[in-house]
Amino acid sequence: METETQTERTQPSRASQDLSEAIKEATKEVHTQAENTEFMRNFQKGQVTREGFKLVMASLYHIYTALEEEIERIRDSPAFAPVYFPEELHRRAALEQDMAFWYGPRWRLAIPCSPATSCYVQRLHEVGHAEPELLVAHAYTRYLGDLSGGQVLKKIAQKALGLPGSGEGLAFFTFPGVPNATTFKQLYRARMNSLEMTPEVRRRVLDEAKAAFLLNIQLFEELQGLLTPESQNQSPPQTPGLHHRASGREQDPSPAGAPRGKAPLPSHSPAPLLPWVLTLLTFLVATVAVRLYAL
Template identity: 35%
Template sequence: MEAETSTFMSDLLGGRLGVDAYARYTEQLWFVYRALEARADELAADPVAGPFIRPELMRLASLERDLAHLRGEGWRDGLEPLPATEEYAARVAECALTWRGGYVAHHYTRYLGDLSGGQIIRGRAEQTWGFARKGDGVRFYVFEGIGNPAAFKREYRELLDAVAADDLEKQRMVAECKRAFALNTGVFQALGEEFRLSA
Protein backbone atom coordinates (compact mmCIF):
# COMPACT_ATOMS: atom_id res chain seq x y z
CA MET A 1 0.00 0.00 0.00
CA GLU A 2 1.44 3.36 -1.04
CA ALA A 3 0.63 5.06 2.27
CA GLU A 4 2.49 2.43 4.24
CA THR A 5 5.63 2.75 2.13
CA SER A 6 5.85 6.55 2.35
CA THR A 7 9.09 7.96 3.73
CA PHE A 8 7.35 9.39 6.80
CA MET A 9 5.79 6.13 7.94
CA SER A 10 8.88 4.03 7.23
CA ASP A 11 11.02 6.55 9.12
CA LEU A 12 8.53 6.59 12.00
CA LEU A 13 8.29 2.81 12.22
CA GLY A 14 12.05 2.50 11.84
CA GLY A 15 12.64 4.66 14.91
CA ARG A 16 14.31 7.39 12.87
CA LEU A 17 11.81 10.05 13.95
CA GLY A 18 11.09 11.29 17.44
CA VAL A 19 7.94 11.15 19.49
CA ASP A 20 7.02 14.63 18.25
CA ALA A 21 6.47 13.22 14.74
CA TYR A 22 4.24 10.49 16.21
CA ALA A 23 2.28 13.14 18.12
CA ARG A 24 1.90 15.26 14.99
CA TYR A 25 0.58 12.24 13.10
CA THR A 26 -1.87 11.55 15.92
CA GLU A 27 -3.10 15.14 15.68
CA GLN A 28 -3.83 14.70 11.98
CA LEU A 29 -5.76 11.51 12.69
CA TRP A 30 -7.92 13.46 15.15
CA PHE A 31 -9.19 15.76 12.38
CA VAL A 32 -10.06 12.83 10.12
CA TYR A 33 -11.83 10.87 12.84
CA ARG A 34 -13.70 13.93 14.01
CA ALA A 35 -15.12 14.15 10.49
CA LEU A 36 -15.88 10.41 10.44
CA GLU A 37 -17.65 10.36 13.78
CA ALA A 38 -19.33 13.79 13.92
CA ARG A 39 -22.53 12.51 12.29
CA ALA A 40 -22.38 8.92 13.57
CA ASP A 41 -25.56 9.20 15.65
CA GLU A 42 -27.50 10.49 12.67
CA LEU A 43 -25.99 7.97 10.26
CA ALA A 44 -26.79 5.03 12.56
CA ALA A 45 -30.37 5.03 11.23
CA ASP A 46 -29.31 5.23 7.58
CA PRO A 47 -29.93 2.01 5.59
CA VAL A 48 -26.55 2.21 3.82
CA ALA A 49 -24.21 3.65 6.47
CA GLY A 50 -26.07 2.48 9.57
CA PRO A 51 -24.81 -1.13 9.73
CA PHE A 52 -21.23 0.16 9.85
CA ILE A 53 -21.74 2.55 12.76
CA ARG A 54 -20.43 0.39 15.60
CA PRO A 55 -19.61 1.80 19.04
CA GLU A 56 -16.61 -0.51 19.40
CA LEU A 57 -15.00 1.17 16.40
CA MET A 58 -15.30 4.78 17.60
CA ARG A 59 -11.82 6.27 17.97
CA LEU A 60 -12.21 9.96 18.80
CA ALA A 61 -12.23 9.61 22.59
CA SER A 62 -9.14 7.37 22.44
CA LEU A 63 -7.35 9.86 20.20
CA GLU A 64 -8.13 12.65 22.63
CA ARG A 65 -6.75 10.63 25.52
CA ASP A 66 -3.61 9.90 23.52
CA LEU A 67 -3.18 13.56 22.63
CA ALA A 68 -3.57 14.61 26.26
CA HIS A 69 -0.77 12.16 27.08
CA LEU A 70 1.42 13.28 24.18
CA ARG A 71 0.84 17.03 24.27
CA GLY A 72 -0.54 17.70 27.75
CA GLU A 73 -3.98 18.78 28.87
CA GLY A 74 -3.85 21.88 26.65
CA TRP A 75 -3.39 19.75 23.53
CA ARG A 76 -6.16 21.60 21.68
CA ASP A 77 -4.19 24.86 21.87
CA GLY A 78 -2.39 25.31 18.58
CA LEU A 79 -3.89 22.13 17.15
CA GLU A 80 -3.71 22.64 13.41
CA PRO A 81 -4.43 20.41 10.44
CA LEU A 82 -2.03 20.22 7.55
CA PRO A 83 -3.64 21.37 4.27
CA ALA A 84 -3.66 17.72 3.12
CA THR A 85 -5.47 16.76 6.32
CA GLU A 86 -8.01 19.54 5.82
CA GLU A 87 -8.71 18.22 2.33
CA TYR A 88 -9.09 14.66 3.62
CA ALA A 89 -11.39 15.60 6.51
CA ALA A 90 -13.47 17.84 4.26
CA ARG A 91 -14.05 14.98 1.81
CA VAL A 92 -15.10 12.65 4.63
CA ALA A 93 -17.49 15.27 5.99
CA GLU A 94 -18.92 15.90 2.52
CA CYS A 95 -19.61 12.19 2.01
CA ALA A 96 -21.16 11.89 5.47
CA LEU A 97 -23.54 14.69 4.55
CA THR A 98 -24.34 13.96 0.91
CA TRP A 99 -23.31 10.44 -0.14
CA ARG A 100 -23.65 7.51 2.23
CA GLY A 101 -21.88 5.07 -0.10
CA GLY A 102 -18.87 7.37 -0.16
CA TYR A 103 -18.97 7.62 3.62
CA VAL A 104 -18.88 3.81 3.85
CA ALA A 105 -15.83 3.79 1.56
CA HIS A 106 -13.97 6.14 3.92
CA HIS A 107 -15.21 4.25 6.96
CA TYR A 108 -13.89 0.97 5.58
CA THR A 109 -10.56 2.44 4.51
CA ARG A 110 -9.84 4.02 7.88
CA TYR A 111 -11.25 1.67 10.49
CA LEU A 112 -10.20 -1.61 8.95
CA GLY A 113 -6.80 -0.16 8.11
CA ASP A 114 -6.22 0.89 11.70
CA LEU A 115 -7.58 -2.38 13.02
CA SER A 116 -5.02 -4.18 10.84
CA GLY A 117 -1.85 -2.22 10.08
CA GLY A 118 -2.36 0.06 13.04
CA GLN A 119 -1.29 -2.75 15.33
CA ILE A 120 2.21 -2.57 13.86
CA ILE A 121 2.33 1.15 14.64
CA ARG A 122 1.12 0.51 18.19
CA GLY A 123 3.79 -2.11 18.83
CA ARG A 124 6.57 0.09 17.48
CA ALA A 125 5.34 3.10 19.46
CA GLU A 126 5.32 1.08 22.68
CA GLN A 127 8.80 -0.23 21.97
CA THR A 128 10.35 3.00 20.68
CA TRP A 129 8.93 5.59 23.08
CA GLY A 130 8.18 3.46 26.11
CA PHE A 131 4.41 3.78 26.17
CA ALA A 132 2.77 1.30 28.51
CA ARG A 133 1.42 -1.69 26.61
CA LYS A 134 -2.04 -0.67 25.33
CA GLY A 135 -1.79 2.43 27.52
CA ASP A 136 -2.06 6.17 27.01
CA GLY A 137 -0.29 7.26 23.85
CA VAL A 138 -1.42 4.21 21.88
CA ARG A 139 -5.07 3.84 22.95
CA PHE A 140 -6.19 4.79 19.44
CA TYR A 141 -4.93 1.40 18.25
CA VAL A 142 -6.56 -0.59 21.06
CA PHE A 143 -10.03 -1.77 20.01
CA GLU A 144 -11.20 -2.97 23.41
CA GLY A 145 -14.68 -3.98 22.28
CA ILE A 146 -13.37 -6.29 19.55
CA GLY A 147 -12.30 -9.61 21.01
CA ASN A 148 -11.54 -11.35 17.72
CA PRO A 149 -10.29 -8.88 15.08
CA ALA A 150 -10.17 -11.49 12.31
CA ALA A 151 -13.82 -12.46 12.88
CA PHE A 152 -14.81 -8.81 13.10
CA LYS A 153 -13.13 -8.02 9.77
CA ARG A 154 -14.89 -10.98 8.14
CA GLU A 155 -18.24 -9.75 9.44
CA TYR A 156 -17.46 -6.22 8.25
CA ARG A 157 -16.64 -7.46 4.75
CA GLU A 158 -19.91 -9.40 4.70
CA LEU A 159 -21.71 -6.13 5.46
CA LEU A 160 -19.85 -4.52 2.55
CA ASP A 161 -20.94 -7.32 0.23
CA ALA A 162 -24.54 -6.83 1.38
CA VAL A 163 -24.67 -3.05 0.82
CA ALA A 164 -27.87 -2.14 -1.00
CA ALA A 165 -26.25 -0.70 -4.12
CA ASP A 166 -26.25 -1.51 -7.80
CA ASP A 167 -23.06 -2.31 -9.70
CA LEU A 168 -22.48 1.28 -10.78
CA GLU A 169 -22.76 2.53 -7.20
CA LYS A 170 -20.39 -0.18 -6.00
CA GLN A 171 -17.89 0.91 -8.64
CA ARG A 172 -18.23 4.48 -7.37
CA MET A 173 -17.58 3.25 -3.83
CA VAL A 174 -14.45 1.38 -4.95
CA ALA A 175 -13.26 4.57 -6.65
CA GLU A 176 -13.89 6.47 -3.41
CA CYS A 177 -11.79 3.91 -1.50
CA LYS A 178 -8.96 4.68 -3.90
CA ARG A 179 -9.51 8.39 -3.33
CA ALA A 180 -9.38 7.79 0.44
CA PHE A 181 -6.03 6.01 0.05
CA ALA A 182 -4.75 8.92 -2.06
CA LEU A 183 -5.92 11.48 0.51
CA ASN A 184 -4.25 9.48 3.28
CA THR A 185 -1.07 9.28 1.24
CA GLY A 186 -1.19 13.06 0.85
CA VAL A 187 -1.16 13.43 4.63
CA PHE A 188 1.85 11.12 4.90
CA GLN A 189 3.66 13.07 2.20
CA ALA A 190 2.96 16.37 3.99
CA LEU A 191 4.21 14.92 7.27
CA GLY A 192 7.25 13.65 5.43
CA GLU A 193 8.00 17.18 4.27
CA GLU A 194 7.56 18.52 7.78
CA PHE A 195 9.85 15.88 9.31
CA ARG A 196 12.28 15.45 6.44
CA LEU A 197 15.43 13.72 7.61
CA SER A 198 18.65 15.41 6.64
CA ALA A 199 20.57 13.34 4.10
Protein backbone atom coordinates (compact mmCIF):
# COMPACT_ATOMS: atom_id res chain seq x y z
CA MET A 1 0.00 0.00 0.00
CA GLU A 2 2.86 2.35 0.85
CA THR A 3 4.51 1.64 -2.52
CA GLU A 4 1.30 2.47 -4.37
CA THR A 5 1.00 5.77 -2.51
CA GLN A 6 4.58 6.71 -3.41
CA THR A 7 3.92 5.92 -7.06
CA GLU A 8 0.80 8.06 -7.05
CA ARG A 9 2.81 10.93 -5.62
CA THR A 10 5.53 10.72 -8.26
CA GLN A 11 3.15 10.44 -11.23
CA PRO A 12 0.75 13.31 -12.05
CA SER A 13 -2.91 12.37 -12.10
CA ARG A 14 -4.73 12.32 -15.41
CA ALA A 15 -6.79 15.33 -14.32
CA SER A 16 -3.74 17.45 -13.36
CA GLN A 17 -1.73 16.59 -16.48
CA ASP A 18 -1.60 19.16 -19.29
CA LEU A 19 -4.15 18.38 -21.98
CA SER A 20 -1.54 18.18 -24.73
CA GLU A 21 0.50 15.65 -22.76
CA ALA A 22 -2.62 13.72 -21.84
CA ILE A 23 -3.58 13.41 -25.53
CA LYS A 24 -0.09 12.21 -26.39
CA GLU A 25 -0.29 9.57 -23.68
CA ALA A 26 -3.84 8.52 -24.58
CA THR A 27 -2.93 7.99 -28.24
CA LYS A 28 0.33 6.14 -27.61
CA GLU A 29 -1.14 2.75 -28.50
CA VAL A 30 -2.53 3.81 -31.87
CA HIS A 31 0.79 5.42 -32.65
CA THR A 32 2.52 2.09 -32.05
CA GLN A 33 0.02 0.32 -34.31
CA ALA A 34 0.72 2.77 -37.11
CA GLU A 35 4.47 2.77 -36.64
CA ASN A 36 4.74 -1.02 -36.99
CA THR A 37 3.29 -1.28 -40.49
CA GLU A 38 5.15 -2.16 -43.66
CA PHE A 39 3.23 0.52 -45.54
CA MET A 40 4.83 3.31 -43.54
CA ARG A 41 8.23 1.90 -44.38
CA ASN A 42 7.29 1.69 -48.06
CA PHE A 43 6.34 5.33 -48.16
CA GLN A 44 9.59 6.32 -46.52
CA LYS A 45 11.28 4.44 -49.36
CA GLY A 46 9.43 6.64 -51.84
CA GLN A 47 7.05 3.95 -53.09
CA VAL A 48 4.23 6.27 -54.12
CA THR A 49 2.53 6.73 -57.51
CA ARG A 50 1.32 9.95 -59.05
CA GLU A 51 -2.27 8.79 -59.43
CA GLY A 52 -2.34 7.44 -55.90
CA PHE A 53 -0.99 10.68 -54.48
CA LYS A 54 -3.74 12.62 -56.25
CA LEU A 55 -6.33 10.50 -54.47
CA VAL A 56 -4.66 11.03 -51.12
CA MET A 57 -4.68 14.78 -51.60
CA ALA A 58 -8.35 14.67 -52.56
CA SER A 59 -9.12 12.87 -49.30
CA LEU A 60 -7.25 15.52 -47.33
CA TYR A 61 -9.24 18.23 -49.10
CA HIS A 62 -12.54 16.70 -48.03
CA ILE A 63 -11.35 16.17 -44.46
CA TYR A 64 -9.99 19.68 -43.97
CA THR A 65 -13.00 21.28 -45.61
CA ALA A 66 -15.24 19.57 -43.08
CA LEU A 67 -12.96 20.35 -40.13
CA GLU A 68 -12.65 24.02 -40.99
CA GLU A 69 -16.36 24.44 -41.68
CA GLU A 70 -17.04 23.26 -38.15
CA ILE A 71 -14.22 25.34 -36.64
CA GLU A 72 -15.60 28.49 -38.24
CA ARG A 73 -18.97 27.86 -36.64
CA ILE A 74 -17.51 27.72 -33.11
CA ARG A 75 -14.50 30.00 -33.46
CA ASP A 76 -15.81 32.44 -30.83
CA SER A 77 -16.69 29.76 -28.31
CA PRO A 78 -14.58 29.68 -25.12
CA ALA A 79 -14.14 25.95 -25.83
CA PHE A 80 -12.17 26.71 -29.00
CA ALA A 81 -11.35 30.43 -29.37
CA PRO A 82 -7.91 30.22 -27.66
CA VAL A 83 -6.67 27.77 -30.34
CA TYR A 84 -8.26 29.50 -33.34
CA PHE A 85 -5.35 30.23 -35.72
CA PRO A 86 -6.81 30.44 -39.24
CA GLU A 87 -3.96 32.41 -40.82
CA GLU A 88 -1.32 30.11 -39.42
CA LEU A 89 -2.96 26.70 -39.72
CA HIS A 90 -6.00 26.41 -41.97
CA ARG A 91 -5.36 24.15 -44.94
CA ARG A 92 -8.42 24.44 -47.18
CA ALA A 93 -7.07 27.27 -49.34
CA ALA A 94 -3.74 25.47 -49.79
CA LEU A 95 -5.52 22.24 -50.71
CA GLU A 96 -7.62 24.10 -53.28
CA GLN A 97 -4.36 25.11 -54.96
CA ASP A 98 -3.23 21.50 -54.89
CA MET A 99 -6.55 20.28 -56.32
CA ALA A 100 -6.19 22.67 -59.26
CA PHE A 101 -2.66 21.39 -59.85
CA TRP A 102 -3.60 17.70 -59.73
CA TYR A 103 -7.10 17.74 -61.23
CA GLY A 104 -7.21 20.84 -63.42
CA PRO A 105 -9.47 23.91 -63.47
CA ARG A 106 -12.67 21.84 -63.07
CA TRP A 107 -11.34 19.98 -60.09
CA ARG A 108 -14.49 20.44 -58.01
CA LEU A 109 -16.29 18.09 -60.40
CA ALA A 110 -13.40 15.66 -60.70
CA ILE A 111 -12.06 14.94 -57.24
CA PRO A 112 -13.11 11.58 -55.73
CA CYS A 113 -14.09 10.71 -52.19
CA SER A 114 -13.56 7.23 -50.76
CA PRO A 115 -16.05 5.65 -48.34
CA ALA A 116 -13.57 5.91 -45.47
CA THR A 117 -13.00 9.58 -46.24
CA SER A 118 -16.76 10.09 -46.11
CA CYS A 119 -16.74 8.38 -42.73
CA TYR A 120 -14.13 10.82 -41.45
CA VAL A 121 -16.02 13.80 -42.84
CA GLN A 122 -19.24 12.59 -41.28
CA ARG A 123 -17.59 12.25 -37.87
CA LEU A 124 -16.25 15.80 -38.02
CA HIS A 125 -19.67 17.23 -38.81
CA GLU A 126 -21.28 15.07 -36.17
CA VAL A 127 -18.89 16.29 -33.49
CA GLY A 128 -19.13 19.90 -34.66
CA HIS A 129 -22.89 19.93 -34.24
CA ALA A 130 -23.45 17.63 -31.27
CA GLU A 131 -20.28 18.06 -29.17
CA PRO A 132 -18.28 21.04 -30.51
CA GLU A 133 -16.07 21.09 -27.42
CA LEU A 134 -14.44 17.92 -28.81
CA LEU A 135 -13.22 19.61 -32.00
CA VAL A 136 -10.06 20.64 -30.19
CA ALA A 137 -9.00 16.98 -30.31
CA HIS A 138 -9.32 16.83 -34.09
CA ALA A 139 -7.67 20.23 -34.60
CA TYR A 140 -4.70 19.34 -32.40
CA THR A 141 -4.04 15.91 -33.88
CA ARG A 142 -4.36 17.16 -37.46
CA TYR A 143 -2.78 20.60 -37.49
CA LEU A 144 0.16 20.06 -35.17
CA GLY A 145 0.76 16.66 -36.71
CA ASP A 146 0.87 18.05 -40.23
CA LEU A 147 2.97 20.98 -39.09
CA SER A 148 5.44 18.56 -37.51
CA GLY A 149 5.65 15.87 -40.18
CA GLY A 150 4.65 17.85 -43.24
CA GLN A 151 8.13 18.76 -44.40
CA VAL A 152 9.32 15.16 -44.24
CA LEU A 153 6.37 13.90 -46.28
CA LYS A 154 6.71 16.79 -48.71
CA LYS A 155 10.33 15.90 -49.48
CA ILE A 156 9.48 12.23 -49.96
CA ALA A 157 6.62 13.00 -52.37
CA GLN A 158 8.67 15.64 -54.18
CA LYS A 159 11.49 13.20 -54.87
CA ALA A 160 9.34 10.16 -55.63
CA LEU A 161 7.05 12.00 -58.05
CA GLY A 162 9.65 14.28 -59.63
CA LEU A 163 7.78 17.42 -58.61
CA PRO A 164 9.32 20.88 -59.05
CA GLY A 165 11.30 22.28 -56.16
CA SER A 166 9.10 25.39 -56.13
CA GLY A 167 6.38 23.35 -54.42
CA GLU A 168 3.55 23.10 -56.96
CA GLY A 169 1.06 20.44 -55.95
CA LEU A 170 2.35 20.42 -52.36
CA ALA A 171 0.95 23.64 -50.90
CA PHE A 172 -0.76 21.60 -48.20
CA PHE A 173 2.59 20.83 -46.59
CA THR A 174 3.73 24.46 -46.44
CA PHE A 175 2.77 26.78 -43.58
CA PRO A 176 3.84 30.30 -44.61
CA GLY A 177 2.13 31.81 -41.55
CA VAL A 178 4.34 29.81 -39.20
CA PRO A 179 7.94 31.04 -39.47
CA ASN A 180 9.11 28.91 -36.54
CA ALA A 181 7.26 25.61 -36.07
CA THR A 182 8.77 24.84 -32.67
CA THR A 183 7.82 28.20 -31.19
CA PHE A 184 4.33 28.05 -32.63
CA LYS A 185 3.68 24.55 -31.32
CA GLN A 186 4.69 25.70 -27.86
CA LEU A 187 2.20 28.56 -28.12
CA TYR A 188 -0.54 26.26 -29.38
CA ARG A 189 -0.01 23.75 -26.58
CA ALA A 190 -0.04 26.51 -23.97
CA ARG A 191 -3.31 27.87 -25.35
CA MET A 192 -4.84 24.41 -25.48
CA ASN A 193 -3.72 23.62 -21.95
CA SER A 194 -5.48 26.80 -20.80
CA LEU A 195 -8.88 25.62 -22.02
CA GLU A 196 -11.30 25.21 -19.15
CA MET A 197 -13.22 21.95 -19.16
CA THR A 198 -14.85 19.64 -16.71
CA PRO A 199 -13.28 16.23 -15.99
CA GLU A 200 -16.02 14.60 -18.07
CA VAL A 201 -15.38 16.84 -21.09
CA ARG A 202 -11.65 16.26 -20.73
CA ARG A 203 -12.21 12.51 -20.78
CA ARG A 204 -14.29 12.79 -23.93
CA VAL A 205 -11.65 14.98 -25.59
CA LEU A 206 -9.06 12.29 -24.95
CA ASP A 207 -11.40 9.64 -26.35
CA GLU A 208 -12.02 11.80 -29.41
CA ALA A 209 -8.28 12.21 -29.99
CA LYS A 210 -7.99 8.43 -30.10
CA ALA A 211 -10.97 8.31 -32.45
CA ALA A 212 -9.24 10.80 -34.76
CA PHE A 213 -6.29 8.45 -35.16
CA LEU A 214 -8.55 5.43 -35.38
CA LEU A 215 -10.28 7.00 -38.36
CA ASN A 216 -6.96 6.71 -40.18
CA ILE A 217 -6.17 3.28 -38.77
CA GLN A 218 -9.64 1.99 -39.63
CA LEU A 219 -9.12 3.15 -43.19
CA PHE A 220 -5.93 1.09 -43.23
CA GLU A 221 -7.77 -1.95 -41.85
CA GLU A 222 -10.63 -1.54 -44.32
CA LEU A 223 -8.30 -1.49 -47.31
CA GLN A 224 -5.98 -4.13 -45.92
CA GLY A 225 -8.76 -6.68 -46.51
CA LEU A 226 -8.49 -6.00 -50.24
CA LEU A 227 -4.88 -7.16 -50.26
CA THR A 228 -5.60 -10.81 -49.46
CA PRO A 229 -4.89 -13.36 -52.23
CA GLU A 230 -8.63 -13.97 -52.62
CA SER A 231 -9.30 -10.29 -53.22
CA GLN A 232 -6.43 -9.97 -55.67
CA ASN A 233 -7.82 -12.83 -57.76
CA GLN A 234 -11.28 -11.30 -58.04
CA SER A 235 -12.29 -9.29 -61.08
CA PRO A 236 -12.91 -5.62 -60.31
CA PRO A 237 -16.60 -4.69 -60.28
CA GLN A 238 -17.97 -2.32 -62.88
CA THR A 239 -18.79 0.41 -60.38
CA PRO A 240 -15.71 1.80 -58.58
CA GLY A 241 -15.77 2.32 -54.85
CA LEU A 242 -14.74 5.95 -55.19
CA HIS A 243 -17.41 8.53 -55.81
CA HIS A 244 -17.44 12.22 -56.55
CA ARG A 245 -19.12 14.63 -54.23
CA ALA A 246 -19.25 18.29 -53.37
CA SER A 247 -17.40 19.42 -50.28
CA GLY A 248 -20.63 19.80 -48.29
CA ARG A 249 -21.74 17.58 -45.45
CA GLU A 250 -22.17 13.87 -45.93
CA GLN A 251 -25.83 13.00 -45.45
CA ASP A 252 -25.54 9.36 -44.42
CA PRO A 253 -26.25 8.98 -40.70
CA SER A 254 -23.80 7.36 -38.31
CA PRO A 255 -24.43 3.68 -37.54
CA ALA A 256 -26.93 3.33 -34.76
CA GLY A 257 -25.43 2.66 -31.36
CA ALA A 258 -21.91 3.77 -32.23
CA PRO A 259 -20.07 4.38 -28.95
CA ARG A 260 -19.18 7.96 -28.12
CA GLY A 261 -15.59 8.81 -28.98
CA LYS A 262 -15.20 5.84 -31.30
CA ALA A 263 -14.89 6.32 -35.04
CA PRO A 264 -17.77 4.67 -36.95
CA LEU A 265 -16.79 2.00 -39.40
CA PRO A 266 -17.47 2.72 -43.07
CA SER A 267 -20.76 1.24 -44.19
CA HIS A 268 -19.54 0.22 -47.64
CA SER A 269 -16.22 -0.91 -49.06
CA PRO A 270 -14.27 0.47 -52.02
CA ALA A 271 -13.48 -1.64 -55.06
CA PRO A 272 -10.07 -3.35 -55.12
CA LEU A 273 -8.17 -0.64 -56.95
CA LEU A 274 -4.89 -2.06 -55.73
CA PRO A 275 -2.44 0.59 -56.97
CA TRP A 276 -4.48 3.28 -55.26
CA VAL A 277 -4.96 1.16 -52.18
CA LEU A 278 -1.24 0.61 -51.69
CA THR A 279 -0.45 4.29 -52.05
CA LEU A 280 -3.32 5.54 -49.92
CA LEU A 281 -2.54 3.10 -47.13
CA THR A 282 1.12 3.97 -47.18
CA PHE A 283 0.55 7.72 -47.12
CA LEU A 284 -2.13 7.84 -44.46
CA VAL A 285 -0.39 5.41 -42.12
CA ALA A 286 2.90 7.23 -42.62
CA THR A 287 1.12 10.50 -41.78
CA VAL A 288 -0.17 9.05 -38.51
CA ALA A 289 3.20 7.58 -37.57
CA VAL A 290 5.39 10.51 -38.53
CA ARG A 291 3.05 13.04 -36.93
CA LEU A 292 2.10 11.73 -33.56
CA TYR A 293 5.25 11.88 -31.52
CA ALA A 294 6.32 15.13 -33.07
CA LEU A 295 3.16 16.75 -31.61
